[in-house]
Amino acid sequence: xxxxxxxxxxxxxxxxxxxxxxxxxxxxxxxxxxxxxxxxxxxxxxxxxxxxxxxxxxxxxxxxxxxxxxxxxxxxxxxxxxxxxxxxxxxxxxxxxxxxxxxxxxxxxxx
Amino acid sequence: xxxxxxxxxxxxxxxxxxxxxxxxxxxxxxxxxxxxxxxxxxxxxxxxxxxxxxxxxxxxxxxxxxxxxxxxxxxxxxxxxxxxxxxxxxxxxxxxxxxxxxxxxxxxxxxxxxx
Numbered sequence: 001x002x003x004x005x006x007x008x009x010x011x012x013x014x015x016x017x018x019x020x021x022x023x024x025x026x027x028x029x030x031x032x033x034x035x036x037x038x039x040x041x042x043x044x045x046x047x048x049x050x051x052x053x054x055x056x057x058x059x060x061x062x063x064x065x066x067x068x069x070x071x072x073x074x075x076x077x078x079x080x081x082x083x084x085x086x087x088x089x090x091x092x093x094x095x096x097x098x099x100x101x102x103x104x105x106x107x108x109x110x111x
Numbered sequence: 112x113x114x115x116x117x118x119x120x121x122x123x124x125x126x127x128x129x130x131x132x133x134x135x136x137x138x139x140x141x142x143x144x145x146x147x148x149x150x151x152x153x154x155x156x157x158x159x160x161x162x163x164x165x166x167x168x169x170x171x172x173x174x175x176x177x178x179x180x181x182x183x184x185x186x187x188x189x190x191x192x193x194x195x196x197x198x199x200x201x202x203x204x205x206x207x208x209x210x211x212x213x214x215x216x217x218x219x220x221x222x223x224x225x226x
Contacts, residue, residue: 030211041201042154044214085152091211098167099215101154
């Protein structure tokens with residue numbers, strides 16, 4: 001079953017903040033976050049491995065709530081370059097378990 | 112130096128034809144994948160190979176046959192193409208030693224259009 005992301009789409013002005021949520025119906029081992037710009041390949045942003053783990057990458061950070069089977073991506077003081085579609089990818093088990101990608105969130109930053 | 116290279120980038124073909132997509136990675140990763148991205152942007156796994164061994168085979172029609180001659184290469188052959196096969200196909204690779212704890216590197220994608 002595909003993880004569900006919310007919101008489906010969001011439009012922000014430069015400098016505003018955004019939160020993208022990823023919710024799974026299954027227990028999670030790890031959560032990945034990717035950004036895909038139009039016509040390009042998805043690009044890896046970060047991975048979260050443990051419940052409660054938070055990670056940061058410049059002004060983009062994420063958290064992982066293992067109990068709730070959820071992860072959130074936080075974009076602070078958004079820049080035009082943040083525009084794109086964001087995907088979470090979830091792995092349910094240790095081992096060669098496949099990454100199942102979420103439904104995607106389209107983020108548009110306007111000047 | 113391209114990390115994951117995929118060819119061709121665009122493929123336009125008629126229904127019923129057979130076509131192949133090639134993928135190569137120079138990252139030393141042990142696992143490679145094929146993902147299909149449809150018009151709604153959903154990314155769905157098709158196949159995965161770990162060190163040349165098929166480990167994931169999702170519910171994909173038999174017309175799709177992957178082949179991995181070595182751990183750096185993964186090809187996808189599609190027989191008797193149908194209109195519904197039109198999509199963007201992404202190759203990806205990852206290091207999976209130690210579990211799913213490393214990110215995926217994607218190729219630039221192959222946009223397949225069946226007419």
